[in-house]
Amino acid sequence: RARVLGFDIVREYREVRRRIAYMPQEFIVGWDHTPFEVVAWGLVARGWPIGDAKAQARRWLELVGLWEERNRPLRTLSGGQRRRATVAAVLATEADVIFLDEPTVGLDVEVRHVVWRAIRETVAGGASILLTTHDMGEAETIGDRVVLINEGVTVAEGKPYDLVKELPYEYRIVVGKFDGLEEYGEYIDLGDRAVIYARSYGEAVRLVEELASHAPIYMIGRVGLEDAYLRLVRGHVEAGAGDSVPRVQVG
Structure with a gap:
């Protein structure tokens, strides 16, 4: 049976939930919410004090370049801006293990680099990130270790440099x-x-x-x-x- 940080995902699921965060490929939130609300209230829902949640929201929205748009409804933002807001919301949790499903899909080059920097800063802070991607350039640029999968079967794994x-x-x-x-x-x-x-x-x-x-x-x-x-x-x-x-x- 699978374990996360030593906790059984079935018997100890509450402990697992406290320590993980997940960003699906299609991250759906209310279109009338603002980036600030998405990040801050998401943290409050995880038990963060309101003051700390607001400070953390500011830090991460600045990091992904969205602070100036913090109070704009998501429906008025571009797809790339909404993507950055959801990435910030997940990384801001400071979870021990974070799952990101193609976080940079559809982003232009400059914005993708902003997200990469945020991901690497999260890893530098001690978190483990499991990221899925079809972009091999992304995998070799920010991945410490990669797993190549074909039809659900692992065919190779290791450091990008070693595989190349x-x-x-x-x-x-x-x-x-x-x-x-x-x-x-x-x-x-x-x-x-x-x-x-x-x-x-x-x-x-x-x-x-x-x-x-x-x-x-x-x-x-x-x-x-x-x-x-x-x-x-x-x-x-x-x-x-x-x-x-x-x-x-x-x-």
């Missing part, structure tokens, strides 16, 4: 797709584009020079957690046409 380090390649090149692509090694088929992998910087430079004569080069960079995910979870290797070079096909 296990890849046999160091660089990835995004290139326009063309006939004969399989001659250049393992690649991921993206329709009218493909990702080709190189084992070293020197090989990457050579490939770029050769590939540029066949198709546009869109990007070159180091491999990351997304590449590890594709290789471990989503990809399957097939023999390239006419030779034994493997090809990774995204399903």
